[in-house]
Amino acid sequence: MIRLEDLSKRYGSFVALDGLNLEVRPGETLALLGPNGAGKSTTIKALVGLLRPSRGRALVGGVDVWKDPVRAKAQFGYVPDRPYLYGKLSGLELLRFAAGIYRLPRAQAEARIEELLVQFRLERFASSLIETYSHGMRQKLSLAMSLLHAPPALILDEPMVGLDPHATRLVKDLLREYSKNGRAVLYATHQLHLAEQVADRVALVHRGRLLALGSPKELLHQHGSSDLEEFFLRLTEDASESASVLA
């Protein structure tokens, strides 16, 4: 469903992403893990069409994101780590605007918006300006917007940061449920317990390369680790060593 082929990104002479190959299969939720600066956001931005890769391809639902961006963008919903939402619109206005971009028929859009406002417990605030929303409310609105067109794939960068326990549970359930019925979810996170609880497979990237890939259970078994934290720290140890040299 989501496919990265030899995906690479250079910033001048610095290689941020170095030939990443990765697939998120239909029905699968995959967590992208890695230390600060590993290349997670670069991967996600190259995948959703925000950052042109220096080499390689990104495909969603078989459509090349860079060759056929309009058709590809109909295949996925995207939630950035820091969503920019225009503050002078109400939540309802923003959702209607986004539904227009996705060309949803009016009646279908209204029904879908209503459903999402209820799901994300935003009904009471639907007519309030987004500039009055808290961080968590903006995050939920951004999620609702990404789901408007019921896309086959959902791509999220740090979906849980700053959410209260209610919203955390809501998003966890969503990530778990969404990939059922043949859809796919890819999210980047630093929250290892999230990956442990809500990922069929985990991809660990480090210095722009794929270091390990498998189900949490497989990875712990292969590397003789007791939990994902120990696994993560052990495999990316040289990252913290170089960080302490810089400090």
Ligand SMILES: Nc1ncnc2c1ncn2[C@@H]1O[C@H](COP(=O)(O)OP(=O)(O)OP(=O)(O)O)[C@@H](O)[C@H]1O
């Ligand atoms: N515009 C840019 N110009 C130069 N280097 C960049 C640029 N954007 C990112 N980088 C570098 O690319 C590398 C990967 O960055 P990226 O943001 O993808 O990491 P990340 O895994 O998302 O990190 P974090 O967990 O800290 O968000 C980092 O070394 C970063 O400094």
